[in-house]
Amino acid sequence: DAGVTQSPTHLIKTRGQHVTLRCSPISGHKSVSWYQQVLGQGPQFIFQYYEKEERGRGNFPDRFSARQFPNYSSELNVNALLLGDSALYLCASSRQFSSYNSPLHFGNGTRLTVT
Amino acid sequence: DQQVKQNSPSLSVQEGRISILNCDYTNSMFDYFLWYKKYPAEGPTFLISISSIKDKNEDGRFTVFLNKSAKHLSLHIVPSQPGDSAVYFCAASVNAGGTSYGKLTFGQGTILTVHP
Numbered sequence: 001d002a003g004v005t006q007s008p009t010h011l012i013k014t015r016g017q018h019v020t021l022r023c024s025p026i027s028g029h030k031s032v033s034w035y036q037q038v039l040g041q042g043p044q045f046i047f048q049y050y051e052k053e054e055r056g057r058g059n060f061p062d063r064f065s066a067r068q069f070p071n072y073s074s075e076l077n078v079n080a081l082l083l084g085d086s087a088l089y090l091c092a093s094s095r096q097f098s099s100y101n102s103p104l105h106f107g108n109g110t111r112l113t114v115t
Numbered sequence: 116d117q118q119v120k121q122n123s124p125s126l127s128v129q130e131g132r133i134s135i136l137n138c139d140y141t142n143s144m145f146d147y148f149l150w151y152k153k154y155p156a157e158g159p160t161f162l163i164s165i166s167s168i169k170d171k172n173e174d175g176r177f178t179v180f181l182n183k184s185a186k187h188l189s190l191h192i193v194p195s196q197p198g199d200s201a202v203y204f205c206a207a208s209v210n211a212g213g214t215s216y217g218k219l220t221f222g223q224g225t226i227l228t229v230h231p
Contacts, residue, residue, distance in 0.1 A: 056217065
């Protein structure tokens, strides 16, 4: 079975631009979560989507948005990019809504650099 | 507010010996804990988990211990192998009370190096 796939793997954008990151979950997984990992830190929760509805949002500004499609794939959108948005963006999928006994499976991430 | 902390940025161990990675948390609502391993250029990979109703969970060379009164968990790797060299993250979640969702709160990570 294919794992969680993310595209693109690397991206360079300029301040003020907009970016869209994409994620395909493991087949059969209905929950998709997005995390931001800044160098030297652990991943930070941005969003969780389950059955195409937003089920959780972390402490990120409204410039960050996401959606989940009928095939359970997901997009993360970031508007008005700031230098501080430079990070590794990780997508994770799981079978269930809850993390209990349903560990998240992560993709390899998208490395975003904002100049 | 760092609710999950890994106070050791790095750990160096000889092959065959025990590796002990530590993690502390402050949120008493956390009831499920996980360890992930991350190699460069890859996403985190799930290793082992433990529910707050247990104090120990074992899977092959990996054992996780939970001390709820101290709000502390540890990951033991025995015996350590060079292929275990990676960044290890502990993570925690709140699942009780009908508000369960998939949010994990991660620590900062510990870089483990296992020397041959």
